[in-house]
Amino acid sequence: MNKVVIVTGGSRGIGAATSKRLAADGYAVCVNYRTRMDAADQVVAKIRADSGDAFAVRADVSVEADVIALFDAVEAEFGAVTHLVNNAGVLFTQARLVDMDLDRFNKVMAANVTSCFLCCREAIKRMKPGGAIVNVSSVAARTGSPFEYVDYATSKGAVDSMTKGLSLELAADGIRVNAVRPGFIYTDIHADGGDPGRVDRLSPQIPLGRGGTADEVANAIAWLLSDEASYVTGSFIDLAGGR
Numbered sequence: 432m433n434k435v436v437i438v439t440g441g442s443r444g445i446g447a448a449t450s451k452r453l454a455a456d457g458y459a460v461c462v463n464y465r466t467r468m469d470a471a472d473q474v475v476a477k478i479r480a481d482s483g484d485a486f487a488v489r490a491d492v493s494v495e496a497d498v499i500a501l502f503d504a505v506e507a508e509f510g511a512v513t514h515l516v517n518n519a520g521v522l523f524t525q526a527r528l529v530d531m532d533l534d535r536f537n538k539v540m541a542a543n544v545t546s547c548f549l550c551c552r553e554a555i556k557r558m559k560p561g562g563a564i565v566n567v568s569s570v571a572a573r574t575g576s577p578f579e580y581v582d583y584a585t586s587k588g589a590v591d592s593m594t595k596g597l598s599l600e601l602a603a604d605g606i607r608v609n610a611v612r613p614g615f616i617y618t619d620i621h622a623d624g625g626d627p628g629r630v631d632r633l634s635p636q637i638p639l640g641r642g643g644t645a646d647e648v649a650n651a652i653a654w655l656l657s658d659e660a661s662y663v664t665g666s667f668i669d670l671a672g673g674r
């Protein structure tokens with residue numbers, strides 16, 4: 432089958448690396464973004480320069496109408512989606528839970544959990560046997576991220592539960608659902624948390640002694656989506672240097 436993938440938040444960081452990797456693997460790639468059209472356009476230009484197939488679609492994946500329009504746009508451009516990477520995610524400035532307001536909590540849940548629900552739902556309406564979904568969770572789902580962002584960790588715990596439950600619902604349909612759990616990856620997200628040097632600061636506590644790269648996460652996502660992982664569903668790959 433022709434492989435058509437949506438990478439949510441495909442414009443920067445892990446999503447950008449994943450978009451480029453999947454295009455190199457022969458997928459037609461929809462690079463989704465919310466605000467940074469310039470970054471999305473750069474990813475698309477790089478893929479096309481390397482003879483791949485990609486286009487960019489703006490959609491806030493926490494908004495139902497945007498998600499439906501996103502899937503419709505992909506279908507019009509490439510045909511029905513066959514694969515999905517739920518990568519879009521946010522975190523906010525490090526704080527203790529007691530100091531977080533409800534607006535912040537709701538924003539994190541919408542961007543990280545509602546988005547995953549909406550995109551999974553629209554994808555599985557269209558997917559055929561052989562389809563696959565990878566959700567980008569976080570080691571935070573295991574650690575809870577105390578004193579930094581318990582809200583974010585909570586949202587990633589929900590992503591893990593959705594991954595497990597949906598994988599069991601879809602197993603008999605031949606659609607696989609898995610997740611990666613990165614940690615300490617060099618991207619812009621740490622600056623959003625108010626700690627741009629976080630990865631280097633924590634490196635001495637990481638068993639492998641360094642932070643990870645977006646390409647290293649993209650490798651795991653590409654494998655989980657691929658037929659090489661045909662007997663893998665409801666599974667999690669941690670990419671956190673041994674933490």
Ligand code: NAP
Pocket residue numbers: 439440441442443444445446463464465466467468470490491492493517518519520521542546567568569570571612613614615616617618619620621
């Ligand atoms: P990043 O560099 O900040 O990139 C985030 C991407 O998500 C951007 O492309 C952004 O698009 C997009 N995005 C955010 N909210 C969106 C929305 N509502 N709708 C559509 N797109 C949206 O972050 P990253 O580090 O690559 O993170 C990617 C994923 O990995 C996230 O789910 C994050 O939680 C997870 N993760 C990262 C790490 C790490 O160490 N970096 C560790 C564990 C888990 P715009 O720029 O256009 O807004």
